[in-house]
Amino acid sequence: MPVDQYSDPFEEQLSAALREAGGNFDSPAALAAAGRARGDRMRLRRRTAVAGGAASLALVGVGGALLVPWGGKPAPLPSSVAASGSSSAKPVYSPDDMIRTLQQLLPEGKFSRTDARGTGGELPPLAVGVFDDGKGKGSISVGLARIPADAGEINPSTAVMPCPDEEETHLDSCKTELLPDRSAITVYQGYEYPDHRDNLKSWGADLVTPAGHHVSVIEWNAAAEKGKPTTRPEPPLTAGELKTLAAASEWRRIADAIPGEEKKPVSPSGSSARPTEMAGWLILRKLALLLPKDLDRVKNGSQETGYGYFVVDDGKGASLVQVNVQPNMSDVAGSLYGSGAETLADGTRVSVKQGPGEKGGAGVVMWTVDTLRKDGLRVVVSAFNTAEQDQAATRAKPALTIEQLRAVALSPRWTATED
Structure with a gap:
């Protein structure tokens, strides 16, 4: 989104692609899986944002066995092959293929379809249904995505959904x-709402492979x-069953058929030929590490790229903190940073603004630190006195001071290749 608009993601994402299934959630901690969905199209955006929405990144590197899916049934053959006339064309898995695969991988019980997408459309594959093992109905969803790597393999340990620090989590468990195949998986058990109302529980598993397959299961x-x-x-x-379901090889086979996820071209210097926008889930991961530790993370979300x-x-009340990250912005520096902007010793431009909000909320103020590095990377951090x-407005001032916003925006984490 254009950073100057400071758009509310709840409005914009209603019509946005549900990329990598990650978006808005009222989480039990900063990483909780269950989200505040705005319409059916928002429901499955949660997963990648979950991957980045933790209060901290305390990954536990312990050994684990890759379990075999129930029954060992293979994924169905794809419904069709993309009509490109080439033998290298990717197969196309239909929504029915997704549902059949989920149904085959579940234990014995009754399953009914709720929603599904295949690999042939603009949105990523998913399967959602209601499962009853004889002890009551429960909703289960599986979302698939590919995490693109500029070159070579990704590091699953830094891409998978992290567990928060013990003192910051309201989850019952997270691991x-x-x-053995160097994939990383997080299995967690928590609640849909931070206050545990209705006793609605949300459990899930998030898996990332070295090849970039991303499988997210929520129930x-x-x-x-x-x-x-x-x-x-x-x-x-x-x-254990969540882990088994997420780790099933059938999902990776289908994820390989997601179009448009080929590796980016690499320049002779070893870097991408053209810088790409930062993924929303990664923005959330970095922001989670940069926020003051004494703040309670109530909710989070992201767009596919550029915003979290x-x-x-x-x-003292809820406060929205948002970040826009945009590459290749040097050519518009003159229009973005006026005579009042500061230029640091390393060439970074810094602009600070304090004024009324732009969405019409009564008494809302917006504090912003807008930065532009010499390489063209623009990082803009804003805080509001409302959620x-x-x-x-629900409070007099935003929860972060200008100094804290400045520290977030100028952090070297935004240019680091890992968190």
């Missing part, structure tokens, strides 16, 4: 493991993630 102890009463004490699958946000609370820009 990240490194599998609830109700027939839907929101709006339905709980039907059982806990979601249907145990932590947290709603934080320091005990929603179009709603009335």
Whole structure:
């Protein structure tokens, strides 16, 4: 999104592609899986944002066995092959293929389809359904994506959803493991709402492979993630079964068929020929590390690329903190940074603005630190005295000071290749 618009992601993402299934969530901690979905198209955006939305990145590198899916049934043959006339064309898996694969990998029980997408459209594959093992209905969803790497393999340990520090989590459990094939998987058990209302539980597993396959499984102890009463004490699958389902090779085969995820061209110097926008989930990961530790992370979300946000609370009310990250912005520096902008010793331009919000909320103020590095990377951090820009202010000032916003925007983490 153009950073100057400071758009509210809840509005913009209603019509945005549900890329890598990650978006908005009322999480039990900063990484909780269950999200505040705005319409069916938002529901499955949560997963990649979850991958980046932790309060910290305390990955636990312990050994773990790669479990074999129930029954060992292979993924269905793709419904069709992309009509390119080339033998190298990627197969196309239909929504029905996604549903059949999920159904085959689940334990014995009754399964009914709720929603699905295949690999043939603009949005990433997913399968959502209601599963009943005889002990009550629970909703289960699986989302697939590919995490692009500029060159070579990615590091699953830095790409998988991290567990938060113990003192910052409200999850019942969370564990990240490194599998024998060097994939990383996080299995967590938590709640849909921070206050545990309705006893609606949200459990999940997030897996990333060295080749960039991203598999995210989420389940609830109700027939839907929101709006339905709980039907059982806990979601249907145990932590071990979640791990098995996420690690099934069938998902990787389907993820390989996602179009448009080929590796970026690499220049002779070893870097990408053209810098690309930073993924939203990665922005959230970096921002999570940079926020003051004494803030309670209430909610977070992101767009596919370039934008992420947290709603934080320091005990004085909720405050929205958002970050825009844009590469290749040097050519518009003159129009973005006027005579009042500061130029640091390394050439970084810094502009500070304090004024009213731009979404019409009564009494809302917006504090912004806008930075541009010499390589053209623009990082803009803004904080508000409300959780929603179009709603009335809930506190006198944003939760972060200008000095803290400046520290976030100028952090070297935004240019680091790893967190």
